[in-house]
Amino acid sequence: MKLRIAIVFTLTLLITSVFAQEKIKYKTETSIPYYSKDIMKDDKYKQEMCVVDFYYPTNIEDFPTIVWFHGGGLTGGKREIPEYLKNNGVAVVGVEYRLSPNVKSLECIKDAAAATSWVFKNIEKYGGNTSLVFVSGMSAGGYLTYMVGLDKKYLAAHDIDANNIAGLIPFSGHAITHFTVRKERGIPGEQPIVDEMAPLFHVRADAPPLLIITGDRELEMLGRYEENAYMMRMMKVAGHKRVRIYELDGSNHGQMMYPALPLLLREVKSLSEEIVLE
Numbered sequence: 036m037k038l039r040i041a042i043v044f045t046l047t048l049l050i051t052s053v054f055a056q057e058k059i060k061y062k063t064e065t066s067i068p069y070y071s072k073d074i075m076k077d078d079k080y081k082q083e084m085c086v087v088d089f090y091y092p093t094n095i096e097d098f099p100t101i102v103w104f105h106g107g108g109l110t111g112g113k114r115e116i117p118e119y120l121k122n123n124g125v126a127v128v129g130v131e132y133r134l135s136p137n138v139k140s141l142e143c144i145k146d147a148a149a150a151t152s153w154v155f156k157n158i159e160k161y162g163g164n165t166s167l168v169f170v171s172g173m174s175a176g177g178y179l180t181y182m183v184g185l186d187k188k189y190l191a192a193h194d195i196d197a198n199n200i201a202g203l204i205p206f207s208g209h210a211i212t213h214f215t216v217r218k219e220r221g222i223p224g225e226q227p228i229v230d231e232m233a234p235l236f237h238v239r240a241d242a243p244p245l246l247i248i249t250g251d252r253e254l255e256m257l258g259r260y261e262e263n264a265y266m267m268r269m270m271k272v273a274g275h276k277r278v279r280i281y282e283l284d285g286s287n288h289g290q291m292m293y294p295a296l297p298l299l300l301r302e303v304k305s306l307s308e309e310i311v312l313e
Contacts, residue, residue, distance in 0.1 A: 059124055063116070064089045069130075069146075069153035084133045085146055087153065089161075090116045091126035097164040099201070099307045100126040101299070102151050104172030104179045106206075106292075109135050109143050109215040112175065119296040125303060126163055128154055132179070140216045140232070144189055147179040151200075152193035167307050169202045171299055173292045175215075177208020181234030181266075185242055200243040202306045204299050207249045207259050207288055210234045210266035214257075224257065235266055240274030246302050247280040250291035259288065 066086045068075060075082050092098050101120060105112040114131040121127070132146035155165055172180045183189055184203040190196065212233040214224040222228065229235045247267055252260035260282055270278040281298060283291045 059095055059122070060093045061122065062091060062093050067153075069150045080133060080137060084131050085149070086114075086131050087150055088114055088116055088129040089126070090121060090129075091161050091163065092124060093162075095124065096162040097167070097311075098124060098126055098162065099167035099169060099303050100128060100154055100158050100163050101303060102128045102130060102154055102168065102170045104130050104132070104147055104170075104176030106172070106174030106176050107134070109140050109175045109178075109213060117292075117296055119293075120300060123300055125300070126158070126161070135215050135219065139219060140213060143175075144179060144182045144186075145192075147183050148189035148193065151183055152190060152195050155195050155199070156193075165199070166310055167201050168199070169204065169303050169306070170200055171204040171206065172208070173206040174208065174288065175213070177205030178213050178234065179208075180205040181208050181210065182232075182237075184245075185234050185237035185239065186231075198241060198243060201310060202244045202246065202302060203242070204246045204248065204302055205263075206292055206295050206299075207255065208234070208263070209259070210262040227258075227262070235262070235269060238266070238269045238273045238275070240276075242270070242275060244277035244306060245270060245275070245279075246298070247278070248291070248295045248298055249280070249282055250286040250288050251284050252282060254285075254287035255291075256288045 065088045067089055068086050070085050105115050114129040116127045116129040130150040132143050154168055170180045170184055180203055184197055184200050187197045211227045211229050216232045247263045249255055249260045249263050264280055267278050267280040283294050286294055
C-alpha cells in the first residue's frame, strides 16, 4: 500500500510539474547589443560580436537569470542557449564576445563583464529579479565566469558590484592564467602561471557562492580538475563559506557539459529559493 501511495504521489507531482511548465510562456530575442551605440560606433567587429541572445519567461515575474558564456578557448565558439535550460522557469542570456587573436584575451573578459552588466541593468524591464542573476559557462566560458565574479574591477567599471551576483557556476574553467593568455605572451601551454589574469589570483572570502564543476580528473584537459580543486581549497583558506567542487566521473572535457547542466539548474533553483526567503 505504501508503495502504491508513493507511486501515485510521484505521478501527481510529475503531472503537476508538466502542466505548470506548460503554463509558462517564453520568448527569444536575438542579437541584442550590450554596449552603447557610442561605444560600438565605427567598430564593425564589436558590432558583430558584442551581442546576446535572450530567452526569458513572458508571463511570470522575479524569475532567475543565467548568464551563459560559451567555450572555445577564447579563440572560437558561438553564443548559445543550452536546450536543457529551456522551459524551466528561468531566463538564459547567451553571450557572444570578441575572440583572440582579433583582440587580446583581456577584451574577452571586458566583454563578459559588459554583458553581465547589461543583464543587471535591464532584467527588471523583462520581469526578472536583479537579486537572482547567476553567471555560468563552459571551458573558456567557465574562465570568464571566474574572472567576472572574482576580479571585481571588471564589473565595477560598469558600476556593478560583483558580489551582487547570486552564484558562480563555472564548468571546467581555467583557474590558472588561461592558455590563450599565455600563448599571447609566448608562454607554452604546459607552463602554468598565476597572475592577475588567473582566477586563483583573486580568491576572496566575500565572493558570491561558488559551485565548481569539472570532468573526470583522468580524462580532463591538462590538469583542469586539479587546478579547480586548488581553487576550491584556496577559497576555503581565504574564508569563503559557500564553495564546492563536483567531479563528473567518466566524462572528459567535451562531455562534461551535459551532465553538468542539471547541476547548474538545481543550484540556481536552490540558491534562488534561499535568496527569496531571506
